[in-house]
Amino acid sequence: MSQSGSTDGPEVVGPLVRPRRLRTTPAMRRMVAETAVAPHQLVLPVFVREGLAEPRPISSMPGVVQHSRDSLLRAVAEAAELGLGGVMLFGVPTDEHKDATGTQALDPTGILNRAINDVVAEVGDALVVMSDLCLDEFTDHGHCGVLTPDGRVDNDRTLELYAAMALAQADAGVDMVGPSGMMDGQVRVVRDALDHAGHTDVSVLAYSAKYASAFFGPFREAVGSSLEGDRRTYQQDPANAREGVREALLDVEQGADVVMVKPALAYLDVVRRVRDAVDVPVAAYNISGEYAMVEAAAAHGWIDREAAILETLTSIHRAGADVILTYWAAEAARLRR
Numbered sequence: 001m002s003q004s005g006s007t008d009g010p011e012v013v014g015p016l017v018r019p020r021r022l023r024t025t026p027a028m029r030r031m032v033a034e035t036a037v038a039p040h041q042l043v044l045p046v047f048v049r050e051g052l053a054e055p056r057p058i059s060s061m062p063g064v065v066q067h068s069r070d071s072l073l074r075a076v077a078e079a080a081e082l083g084l085g086g087v088m089l090f091g092v093p094t095d096e097h098k099d100a101t102g103t104q105a106l107d108p109t110g111i112l113n114r115a116i117n118d119v120v121a122e123v124g125d126a127l128v129v130m131s132d133l134c135l136d137e138f139t140d141h142g143h144c145g146v147l148t149p150d151g152r153v154d155n156d157r158t159l160e161l162y163a164a165m166a167l168a169q170a171d172a173g174v175d176m177v178g179p180s181g182m183m184d185g186q187v188r189v190v191r192d193a194l195d196h197a198g199h200t201d202v203s204v205l206a207y208s209a210k211y212a213s214a215f216f217g218p219f220r221e222a223v224g225s226s227l228e229g230d231r232r233t234y235q236q237d238p239a240n241a242r243e244g245v246r247e248a249l250l251d252v253e254q255g256a257d258v259v260m261v262k263p264a265l266a267y268l269d270v271v272r273r274v275r276d277a278v279d280v281p282v283a284a285y286n287i288s289g290e291y292a293m294v295e296a297a298a299a300h301g302w303i304d305r306e307a308a309i310l311e312t313l314t315s316i317h318r319a320g321a322d323v324i325l326t327y328w329a330a331e332a333a334r335l336r337r
Contacts, residue, residue: 035318037310039083039333043130043283043325047222048072049092050111060218061288062295064327066092072115073122075330082333086128088178088325089115090222092137101146102138105165112137113172120173130176130205131169133162133190144181144234153234155183162186163193170199176257180207182234191255205283206256209244209270211236213263215289222288244270245277252278258323263287265312268319275320284321286312291327306335 022032048067049056055065067075076087091112097104104110112131119129135158136144145158158181166177177194179186187206194202212235236243244267248259259278261271262285275282294312298305309328316324326332 035314037313037317037324037332037336039329039336040085041317041323042084042313042329042332043086043088043128043323044075044079044084044329045088045090045285045325045327046072046075047090047092048111048115050094050097058218058222060292061222061327062292062299064222064291066222069115069118073118076119076123076127079330080123080126082330084127084329084333085323086130086176087119088130088132089119090132090137091115092222095140098138098140100140101161102135102165105135105138106161106168108168108171110138110168113168116169116172116174120175128175129173130178131174133165133169133177133179134181135161135165136181145183153183155185155234158183159185159189163189166190166193166202167197167199170194170197170202174202176203176205178205178207178260180210180262182207182210182236185254187251187256188254203257204255205258205260206248206251206254207262207285208248208251208256208259209236209261209267209274211238211244211263211267213238213266213287213289215263215266215287218288218292238266241270241273245273248274248278252280256280258283260285260325261321263290264316264321264324265290268315271316271319271321281322282320283323283325284316284319286316286324286326286328288327310335 023029046067048069052068055067055071058064058066079087089112093104093111116131134144136142141147143153145153148154162179169177177190179190187204191204251259258281259274260283261267261274264284264286271284294308297303309332313324313326313332
């Protein structure tokens with residue numbers, strides 16, 4: 001006995017808590033996992049380019065292509081078979097069909113509106129068919145709206161075109177439009193236009209917190225962007241998180257059915273803040289530069305590619321995203337099987 005009256009040896013103060021017991025096997029880890037990304041939560045962004053006979057690889061996004069109209073249908077049929085939640089369509093016109101006001105975005109025979117019609121005919125209700133509602137792919141200057149004579153984006157003139165573009169996409173059969181240009185008031189204008197035209201069932205995915213990010217670089221190749229300069233006068237400052245929440249709340253007030261944060265990985269804190277602030281579903285876009293970083297590192301053998309894909313998507317869901325737009329959507333669904 002020691003002078004204090006205790007026996008020799010370690011003092012027992014209660015059972016030792018061992019969290020590691022729940023990590024012992026893959027089955028155990030799977031059973032107690034707090035976060036799991038399901039295929040129905042994933043949306044595949046797809047690019048369809050006017051005039052292509054075969055898919056065209058995008059050099060800065062290995063494994064991603066600009067689709068022809070035929071290859072697009074094969075891609076969306078696979079997405080439906082895998083149980084994905086939806087597809088987001090981006091139309092890429094030829095340079096000769098671009099102009100200062102993005103006329104082809106409103107044309108029923110334009111590449112995006114034809115693609116919407118094709119995809120809806122192919123997959124029906126098996127996928128949510130979404131479409132990007134922005135002018136940047138269709139303008140010869142590459143900005144998301146029409147310009148004033150001194151080169152600034154004219155917010156209110158652009159809203160008029162967004163309303164017309166929403167109607168063109170709704171007439172083509174889209175389920176959900178995604179106004180992404182970050183014009184003030186864009187959700188209200190689009191919602192009002194759809195409702196007044198009788199398209200009350202077409203929903204709105206608002207790009208609410210879209211930041212002027214350095215990670216958009218590969219996307220500009222994907223859509224054949226004509227942009228010179230940047231979009232910092234209308235996309236959000238990467239330094240501002242509270243502003244992202246404010247934009248999301250405004251969009252909900254104006255009629256957004258879903259709000260989105262874009263990019264995802266560098267803005268996981270914003271995803272969480274928005275999720276805590278709104279009572280509608282929250283989406284996050286795992287964008288081209290985030291995709292390219294993982295693909296480049298994996299190509300050099302620096303990381304385990306499949307594990308990095310799943311970890312990336314899990315982190316976005318864990319931060320609060322209900323829906324994830326990702327170029328890995330089809331592959332992630334196969335990995336989860």
